[in-house]
Amino acid sequence: MRGFFRLLFMVLAAAAGMFLIAGVHAQNAYFAIEGKLVEVGEKTKETKALKLAADVGEYFGRMADGGLVVGLGAMTIEKGYDIKKGYTLAIVSPQGGIEREIASDVIRAYPSAAADAIAFLDIQHDPWIFQNGKAERLPISHKVIQFAWLPDGSGFVYTGKPSDWSPVKINNPENTEEFMRLANSDLFLYKLADGATTQLTDHPREDWNPAISPDGKTVLFQSSRISYSCFWKVNIDGTGLAQVTFPKPGFKYEENVPIAYTDQLFWNGATNSIIYGTSTPESVKEIRQMSPDGAGALLLGTGAKPQIYNKGESVAFLADKNEIKTLSLK
Numbered sequence: 001m002r003g004f005f006r007l008l009f010m011v012l013a014a015a016a017g018m019f020l021i022a023g024v025h026a027q028n029a030y031f032a033i034e035g036k037l038v039e040v041g042e043k044t045k046e047t048k049a050l051k052l053a054a055d056v057g058e059y060f061g062r063m064a065d066g067g068l069v070v071g072l073g074a075m076t077i078e079k080g081y082d083i084k085k086g087y088t089l090a091i092v093s094p095q096g097g098i099e100r101e102i103a104s105d106v107i108r109a110y111p112s113a114a115a116d117a118i119a120f121l122d123i124q125h126d127p128w129i130f131q132n133g134k135a136e137r138l139p140i141s142h143k144v145i146q147f148a149w150l151p152d153g154s155g156f157v158y159t160g161k162p163s164d165w166s167p168v169k170i171n172n173p174e175n176t177e178e179f180m181r182l183a184n185s186d187l188f189l190y191k192l193a194d195g196a197t198t199q200l201t202d203h204p205r206e207d208w209n210p211a212i213s214p215d216g217k218t219v220l221f222q223s224s225r226i227s228y229s230c231f232w233k234v235n236i237d238g239t240g241l242a243q244v245t246f247p248k249p250g251f252k253y254e255e256n257v258p259i260a261y262t263d264q265l266f267w268n269g270a271t272n273s274i275i276y277g278t279s280t281p282e283s284v285k286e287i288r289q290m291s292p293d294g295a296g297a298l299l300l301g302t303g304a305k306p307q308i309y310n311k312g313e314s315v316a317f318l319a320d321k322n323e324i325k326t327l328s329l330k
Contacts, residue, residue: 031322036049050094068091070087071086087105089120102135107121114149119147142161155193158187159185161185198237211267219235220292228249266306268312273291287304313329
């Protein structure tokens with residue numbers, strides 16, 4: 001149980017900082033650093049700061065038409081992960097001009113690289129979508145903590161929590177039963193064409209952090225269903241549930257990777273590998289690469305916020321002191 005509580009804390013701490021992509025890659029990488037949007041060139045690896053009329057608090061990804069989705073301003077989070085103010089969600093051009101402001105009080109956004117649509121979350125963890133020039137509340141009853149788009153942009157998989165869940169409430173539960181109920185999360189498939197929702201997983205513990213295979217047939221995700229965080233997979237129709245990694249309780253961290261303590265998870269179609277960010281017991285952030293069957297977990301570097309770019313052939317991430325590092329995956 002102690003390990004479960006530690007895991008939950010890590011998940012909640014990371015929930016505001018996740019963005020998930022499956023097999024789709026911008027040609028350049030971008031990072032929000034000290035209010036600036038910094039671009040990393042596809043081939044040259046040179047960096048430059050785009051000139052924007054407002055501070056950039058977060059970079060969320062790239063749309064199908066090349067627009068860059070960012071959070072302007074800063075989030076205000078009080079004790080107990082009580083979010084008082086979110087970002088202003090905006091689309092900016094690769095040249096740096098602000099093309100459109102979409103919504104305020106946004107904590108995370110997930111642009112589709114195949115369709116001109118953005119799924120996003122407000123400060124209450126309610127789900128929204130921007131498409132056809134307008135933002136609308138999605139007809140989803142759950143509180144949502146993550147989205148992962150299907151490669152063709154026809155829908156997405158989301159992590160759903162109970163409708164009364166909030167970070168504040170789960171940090172101050174009335175009793176253990178209430179805590180366990182609020183801690184539960186499952187994965188759901190949502191189709192844009194008709195709003196149909198299919199539940200993919202069903203377990204009283206946590207399933208979260210989905211990443212979809214480049215062919216759109218398989219969902220890799222994290223789960224605490226055996227009390228330890230593991231990678232699992234399930235078919236996009238909810239069949240074929242299978243455990244992918246098998247942790248060994250009592251083993252040292254280095255002897256027990258891949259460990260599914262992640263806050264970013266990418267399925268890279270160019271190399272058919274999984275890139276993920278994780279953290280050691282000493283809170284050293286690492287970038288690792290494993291195969292979809294759980295083998296490997298090669299250490300790529302020390303840092304956070306990995307991004308796959310250059311047609312899937314490179315990864316960029318933030319090292320100490322916001323230094324951007326790049327690495328070829330070939």
